Every structure is written in structure tokens, then in C-alpha cells.
Amino acid sequence: MSEQPKSMTCAEFQAQLPEFIGSGASAAGHPHLKECALCRELLENLETIAQAARQLFPEVEPPDELWEQIELAIKKDEGGEG
Amino acid sequence: MLGAELEETPGYSQRKLMGQARVPVKGPSGEVSGAEPAEGTAGQLAAKQVNAQQRTATVVSIELLGRAAAGDHGAFGEIYSLHKRRIYSLCLRMVGNPAEAEDLTQEAFLQLHRKIATFRGESAFSTWLHRLTINVVLMRLRKKGLQLISLDEAMEPTTEERPGRSFGADDLSLTGAIDRMALQRAIDDLPAGYRLIFMLHDIEGYEHNEIADMLNCSIGNSKSQLHKARLKLREALRVHSREEGQR
Ligand SMILES: [Zn+2]
Numbered sequence: 001m002s003e004q005p006k007s008m009t010c011a012e013f014q015a016q017l018p019e020f021i022g023s024g025a026s027a028a029g030h031p032h033l034k035e036c037a038l039c040r041e042l043l044e045n046l047e048t049i050a051q052a053a054r055q056l057f058p059e060v061e062p063p064d065e066l067w068e069q070i071e072l073a074i075k076k077d078e079g080g081e082g
Numbered sequence: 083m084l085g086a087e088l089e090e091t092p093g094y095s096q097r098k099l100m101g102q103a104r105v106p107v108k109g110p111s112g113e114v115s116g117a118e119p120a121e122g123t124a125g126q127l128a129a130k131q132v133n134a135q136q137r138t139a140t141v142v143s144i145e146l147l148g149r150a151a152a153g154d155h156g157a158f159g160e161i162y163s164l165h166k167r168r169i170y171s172l173c174l175r176m177v178g179n180p181a182e183a184e185d186l187t188q189e190a191f192l193q194l195h196r197k198i199a200t201f202r203g204e205s206a207f208s209t210w211l212h213r214l215t216i217n218v219v220l221m222r223l224r225k226k227g228l229q230l231i232s233l234d235e236a237m238e239p240t241t242e243e244r245p246g247r248s249f250g251a252d253d254l255s256l257t258g259a260i261d262r263m264a265l266q267r268a269i270d271d272l273p274a275g276y277r278l279i280f281m282l283h284d285i286e287g288y289e290h291n292e293i294a295d296m297l298n299c300s301i302g303n304s305k306s307q308l309h310k311a312r313l314k315l316r317e318a319l320r321v322h323s324r325e326e327g328q329r
Contacts, residue, residue: 018309045316046316049312052260053269054284056262057175061170066188067162067166074192077192077196
């Protein structure tokens with residue numbers, strides 16, 4: 001077991017969270033989480049939110065008319081400035 | 083080289099938050115991330131299926147690219163059909179407004195039409211098209227005068243956002259079912275730059291270095307703004323559930 005930082009406060013732990021999240025390093029095994037239910041909950045909440053958000057934004061089809069508009073825009077583009 | 087076209091991942095399901103094992107798929111910019119985890123998860127299986135589907139789709143588009151670049155309108159139309167869903171969804175996620183997303187999709191394909199002959203095949207075509215689209219969206223947002231990155235607030239949460247202070251064990255936990263409507267509203271209420279980073283990272287699966295590159299900001303900035311976006315969402319949901327509880 002590695003030595004635990006003795007008295008990391010929640011603020012200190014949370015200040016590091018953005019780093020954990022982006023780096024691919026796991027925050028889950030962090031010593032502070034073992035002793036702090038609040039930060040554990042925070043982390044769980046953030047994960048839950050991200051997962052729920054993914055389901056909120058499924059891929060959708062654009063309306064069919066969009067292609068006609070794009071064709072028009074392309075024609076205009078080719079005819080006009082070219 | 084065309085082989086690069088073969089792995090296109092829609093970014094999401096494969097990427098996991100909070101540093102769990104990453105599935106070795108290529109990200110939107112084409113680099114492989116993560117090492118092969120020992121055992122296959124359901125997510126990985128799903129990812130493999132997605133990859134297989136995309137492979138078929140993108141091989142077709144390789145064949146089309148040359149013709150479209152040579153001015154074949156029908157070929158361009160087929161490329162549109164193959165990519166419209168991804169591109170429109172990307173725009174919609176980034177701006178949150180269907181009419182504007184249509185407009186941006188149109189602009190992206192117009193740009194594609196102008197630039198398709200310059201595609202060199204160094205990255206996957208749809209990766210390239212993705213970046214082109216994101217640039218179109220960013221340009222639009224900047225034109226509107228929206229500040230996409232708050233440079234001065236790195237790691238300095240306001241008191242209301244400071245979780246250590248603002249929540250206690252008796253607060254309602256969010257680990258159960260999240261109210262989807264409330265989450266949708268909370269995301270729609272995010273400032274444009276926060277929404278952007280949240281979507282690019284958490285939904286589209288871009289890495290912070292890629293986002294920093296797109297937004298022309300530091301990696302630390304991207305991380306910190308993403309974190310704040312998530313905290314804002316959490317706070318909004320907590321307020322919502324407290325209000326619900328009082329009814
Ligand atoms: Zn704590």
C-alpha cells in the first residue's frame with residue numbers, strides 16, 4: 001500500500017478532479033474517496049449525469065428537405081462566385 | 083492512406099469517464115487510445131458492432147470520394163446520405179436548436195463541397211468532415227460574439243459551485259433515476275461554451291488535447307471548464323430534486 005496523504009480536504013480533492021477526469025488516471029481508487037462519502041457521491045453523480053446525458057442525445061436524422069436546400073446552396077455557390 | 087478510413091467510431095459508447103479502462107479504438111482525430119483491457123465488456127462488444135457497421139459504410143464513401151471530388155453531383159449526394167445523420171446530430175448537440183443545426187449542416191456540406199478535392203486521406207474522411215463541421219459551428223458561435231472559453235476562471239469555483247460547501251449527506255442523491263427533462267433543461271441552460279465542451283468531451287468523445295486544439299485554449303482550461311459544466315448540471319439537478327421534494 002502506498003502512503004496516503006494524511007489529511008487531504010474535500011476542497012483539495014475536488015480541485016484535482018478535473019485532472020483525473022481528463023487524464024485517464026482513475027480517481028476511483030483515490031485514498032480520499034475511501035474515507036469521504038461526500039466526494040464519493042460527487043464522483044458518482046458526475047458519472048451518472050454524463051451517462052444520462054449520452055442517452056438524451058441520440059443521433060437523429062435531419063429533415064429530408066435539407067438536401068434540397070443544400071443542393072440549391074451548392075448551385076448558387078458554383079454559379080455565383082466561380 | 084485509405085486504410086485509415088476503416089475505423090470510425092462515433093466516439094461515444096467506447097469512451098468511459100473517470101479514467102476507467104479505455105477501449106482501444108481510434109478517437110475522432112484518429113489516434114488509438116488506451117490499451118486492450120483483459121476482458122470484453124458489453125460496451126466493448128457494442129463498440130465492435132458499431133465499428134463493423136461503420137466499416138461497411140465508410141468503404142463505400144472511399145469509393146465515392148474520387149467521383150465527388152471530380153464534380154459528380156450524384157456521388158456528393160451519396161456522401162451526404164452517408165454522413166448527414168452524424169453531422170446533423172453533431173450540430174444539434176453543439177447548438178441545441180434544430181433550425182440552427184439544419185443551417186449549420188447545410189453550411190458544413192457546402193464547405194465540404196468546396197474543399198472535398200483537398201482531402202488527402204491522411205485521416206479518416208469522416209474524422210476530417212467532423213473537424214470541418216466543428217469549425218463551421220465554432221465560427222458561427224464566435225460570430226455571435228459568444229465567449230467559448232472563460233480564461234480567467236480556471237480552477238476557481240464560485241461559492242455556489244463549490245461542492246464541498248454546498249452539499250451534505252442529507253441531500254438527495256442523484257445516483258438513482260435522473261429526471262431526463264430536468265437534465266435536458268439544465269444542459270440547455272448551460273452557457274454556450276460550457277455546453278460545447280460538455281458535448282465535445284462527454285457526448286462526442288473528444289479528448290481534452292483535441293478540444294484545446296479546436297478552441298485554441300489550454301488543456302487545463304478545457305478540463306476545468308468541462309468540470310464546471312458538469313458541476314453546474316449537477317447543481318441544477320439537485321435544485322430540481324429539492325423543489326420536487328417540496329411539492
Ligand atoms: Zn471529500
